[in-house]
Amino acid sequence: xxxxxxxxxxxxxxxxxxxxxxxxxxxxxxxxxxxxxxxxxxxxxxxxxxxxxxxxxxxxxxxxxxxxxxxxxxxxxxxxxxxxxxxxxxxxxxxxxxxxxxxxxxxxxxxxxxxxxxxxxxxxxxxxxxxxxxxxxxxxxxxxxxxxxxxxxxxxxxxxxxxxxxxxxxxxxxxxxxxxxxxxxxxxxxxxxxxxxxxxxxxxxxxxxxxxxxxxxxxxxxxxxxxxxxxxxxxxxxxxxxxxxxxxxxxxxxxxxxxxxxxxxxxxxxxxxxxxxxxxxxxxxxxxxxxxxxxxxxxxxxxxxxxxxxxxxxxxxxxxxxxxxxxxxxxxxxxxxxxxxxxxxxxxxxxxxxxxxxxxxxxxxxxxxxxxxxxxxxxxxxxxxxxxxxxxxxxxxxxxxxxxxxxxxxxxxxxxxxxxxxxxxxxxxxxxxxxxxxxxxxxxxxxxxxxxxxxxxxxxxxxxxxxxxxxxxxxxxxxxxxxxxxxxxxxxxxxxxxxxxxxxxxxxxxxxxxxxxxxxxxxxxxxxxxxxxxxxxxxx
Amino acid sequence: xxxxxxxxxxxxxxxxxxxxxxxxxxxxxxxxxxxxxxxxxxxxxxxxxxxxxxxxxxxxxxxxxxxxxxxxxxxxxxxxxxxxxxxxxxxxxxxxxxxxxxxxxxxxxxxxxxxxxxxxxxxxxxxxxxxxxxxxxxxxxxxxxxxxxxxxxxxxxxxxxxxxxxxxxxxxxxxxxxxxxxxxxx
Numbered sequence: 001x002x003x004x005x006x007x008x009x010x011x012x013x014x015x016x017x018x019x020x021x022x023x024x025x026x027x028x029x030x031x032x033x034x035x036x037x038x039x040x041x042x043x044x045x046x047x048x049x050x051x052x053x054x055x056x057x058x059x060x061x062x063x064x065x066x067x068x069x070x071x072x073x074x075x076x077x078x079x080x081x082x083x084x085x086x087x088x089x090x091x092x093x094x095x096x097x098x099x100x101x102x103x104x105x106x107x108x109x110x111x112x113x114x115x116x117x118x119x120x121x122x123x124x125x126x127x128x129x130x131x132x133x134x135x136x137x138x139x140x141x142x143x144x145x146x147x148x149x150x151x152x153x154x155x156x157x158x159x160x161x162x163x164x165x166x167x168x169x170x171x172x173x174x175x176x177x178x179x180x181x182x183x184x185x186x187x188x189x190x191x192x193x194x195x196x197x198x199x200x201x202x203x204x205x206x207x208x209x210x211x212x213x214x215x216x217x218x219x220x221x222x223x224x225x226x227x228x229x230x231x232x233x234x235x236x237x238x239x240x241x242x243x244x245x246x247x248x249x250x251x252x253x254x255x256x257x258x259x260x261x262x263x264x265x266x267x268x269x270x271x272x273x274x275x276x277x278x279x280x281x282x283x284x285x286x287x288x289x290x291x292x293x294x295x296x297x298x299x300x301x302x303x304x305x306x307x308x309x310x311x312x313x314x315x316x317x318x319x320x321x322x323x324x325x326x327x328x329x330x331x332x333x334x335x336x337x338x339x340x341x342x343x344x345x346x347x348x349x350x351x352x353x354x355x356x357x358x359x360x361x362x363x364x365x366x367x368x369x370x371x372x373x374x375x376x377x378x379x380x381x382x383x384x385x386x387x388x389x390x391x392x393x394x395x396x397x398x399x400x401x402x403x404x405x406x407x408x409x410x411x412x413x414x415x416x417x418x419x420x421x422x423x424x425x426x427x428x429x430x431x432x433x434x435x436x437x438x439x440x441x442x443x444x445x446x447x448x449x450x451x452x453x454x455x456x457x458x459x460x461x462x463x464x465x466x467x468x469x470x471x472x473x474x475x476x477x478x479x480x481x482x483x484x485x486x487x488x489x490x491x492x493x494x495x496x497x498x499x500x501x502x503x504x505x506x507x508x509x510x511x512x513x514x515x516x517x518x519x520x521x522x523x524x525x526x527x528x529x530x531x532x533x534x535x536x537x538x539x540x
Numbered sequence: 541x542x543x544x545x546x547x548x549x550x551x552x553x554x555x556x557x558x559x560x561x562x563x564x565x566x567x568x569x570x571x572x573x574x575x576x577x578x579x580x581x582x583x584x585x586x587x588x589x590x591x592x593x594x595x596x597x598x599x600x601x602x603x604x605x606x607x608x609x610x611x612x613x614x615x616x617x618x619x620x621x622x623x624x625x626x627x628x629x630x631x632x633x634x635x636x637x638x639x640x641x642x643x644x645x646x647x648x649x650x651x652x653x654x655x656x657x658x659x660x661x662x663x664x665x666x667x668x669x670x671x672x673x674x675x676x677x678x679x680x681x682x683x684x685x686x687x688x689x690x691x692x693x694x695x696x697x698x699x700x701x702x703x704x705x706x707x708x709x710x711x712x713x714x715x716x717x718x719x720x721x722x723x724x725x726x
Binding site: 051056177183184186188189190191194198201204205208209211212216219220222224226227230256260261262263264265266267268269270271272273275279286289293296493494495498502503504505506507 | 563564565568569571583584585586587588590591592593594596597602604605608612622623627630631633635636642645649652653655656658659660662663665666669670675676679686687688689690691
């Protein structure tokens with residue numbers, strides 16, 4: 001047994017001065033110790049035998065300590081890009097959508113491409129938090145918070161594009177069934193209106209899910225700030241030199257408000273877990289419906305190349321595919337840059353997500369080939385022409401970029417060495433993100449630019465405004481994600497603690513797992529260790 | 541308010557007795573003992589939901605699923621009604637040559653409204669059943685209690701419980717393996 005007290009031990013271990021108590025070197029061939037393929041051996045969820053306290057200290061530390069040095073320039077850069085994007089949106093609103101490269105034939109282009117691209121990215125967050133929750137995939141606990149945050153930010157980016165694409169943006173409220181002076185209502189038979197409801201419901205429900213998950217973690221941040229204030233009412237960091245408010249006072253108020261007064265009660269946890277499961281259950285059909293409805297925007301039209309029944313499953317698979325690529329693009333650098341993050345996001349997480357990318361990439365590849373097959377088998381010459389035109393027409397480079405990025409590049413994930421190499425996974429995720437953008441571009445622009453009459457044929461080329469607003473949306477996304485990393489609980493602390501081995505009510509009970517009757521001697525043992533620190537005031 | 545049964549030496553009414561436990565296993569077994577001793581108004585506190593605590597504490601399943609079902613069906617019903625009334629009653633507009641009340645086209649929005657209302661019912665229902673938001677609580681005055689959000693485990697037996705007795709309750713908690721016990725003022 002060690003003679004130093006637990007808090008000091010924790011501090012030493014966090015500083016990397018003491019080897020983890022039971023850690024040791026990972027077994028050979030298991031990467032960081034989590035790539036265990038032996039059935040019956042459970043790979044650790046969290047590395048380095050972290051205690052509950054260490055989990056709290058590490059995760060709260062991301063929100064409490066000053067951010068790493070790289071954070072400020074990166075934040076400045078992404079906020080500047082976001083601001084420039086905003087300036088171009090303002091220019092667009094003032095001048096009109098003629099500033100985009102749209103024309104009479106190609107009347108949807110980058111705007112809708114970007115909308116579908118971003119809304120698709122959002123799907124990974126809900127997949128991780130809802131579907132993997134229902135499937136009892138415990139590894140999701142380390143990535144769900146960041147993925148849900150990413151979902152919300154992606155939906156914000158996505159919602160911008162249809163909003164500014166309506167032409168007279170100040171009339172965008174007419175998308176919603178709001179009583180107006182013309183006394184007319186939206187057309188409920190239009191998939192574009194279904195889209196309004198699907199995307200706004202999706203954004204709202206994802207936000208509620210994310211927020212509910214964070215409530216206990218906000219309460220932890222609140223309690224830590226509260227404890228520091230009680231220990232040292234006059235000390236601690238002052239927010240600004242000329243403002244006599246202490247940072248911890250702000251934290252206690254803001255995190256306290258957001259926590260809704262959560263107090264970790266067993267009765268509350270029961271209802272909380274029920275609510276969480278229900279939200280997971282209703283989010284699962286929701287996430288499938290959203291991208292299905294997005295695909296209806298195309299599939300219910302009569303444009304060759306759009307009018308296909310494979311669109312809903314094909315869009316959903318593509319959304320999960322692109323979404324996981326974005327999760328990996330964000331989390332791989334984050335786990336390298338933040339201290340101790342590799343204990344939570346292990347190689348097994350990376351490998352699992354690489355496997356999902358491989359599977360969904362093959363689904364997407366199957367859909368690409370099936371579209372071609374049906375175009376030929378269906379015997380419709382316009383349909384066949386639309387697909388031939390994709391592959392060998394003037395936009396052939398977009399089509400083959402899509403195939404190379406989405407179908408070919410994930411094939412490296414058949415090899416375990418590739419799935420567990422963070423560099424390879426990062427590069428493939430980057431390619432997949434590019435490929436998924438091209439997929440939407442190919443679907444939209446190549447189908448529109450050559451419709452039925454050759455006299456209507458047109459090409460599309462983006463203008464500076466198109467490009468700036470698209471790049472600006474990445475700025476918005478990254479800015480929001482960096483703020484998330486700085487101020488919010490980046491991991492679901494209460495969920496991570498619950499999957500630690502010592503969280504089991506049977507932990508340390510050798511040989512009597514699940515045997516509730518056989519616990520007597522343990523309680524007896526604990527009985528005489530306690531109460532020397534207890535103190536109570538007399539009661540009358 | 542009725543006169544409190546128990547007060548401290550300074551006359552403060554007692555909220556209950558707070559006991560700390562070191563591990564989830566200790567908390568779990570203590571909960572079983574308190575349940576078997578017949579207490580009703582008490583609670584456990586842990587930084588994460590301890591598996592099987594519902595059984596150890598012996599409380600009934602929450603009615604939250606029912607609330608969500610009511611919310612969801614209300615949402616779906618209202619969603620459908622809205623589309624039907626707006627398209628077929630209030631302002632009839634021929635679109636795509638379809639009947640005014642073409643229910644098939646109303647399915648997606650009906651579904652989305654059902655999901656939206658269920659999600660709000662789940663979150664608001666959970667908070668309401670838990671008596672939240674409530675930003676203060678007698679327990680939060682105890683500095684020790686704040687580590688329930690970090691790595692410590694607690695039981696609080698309230699003075700309002702019929703079985704509560706300052707000495708006997710305390711002895712029960714001691715026997716259950718509490719590492720520290722203190723009184724909590726209201």
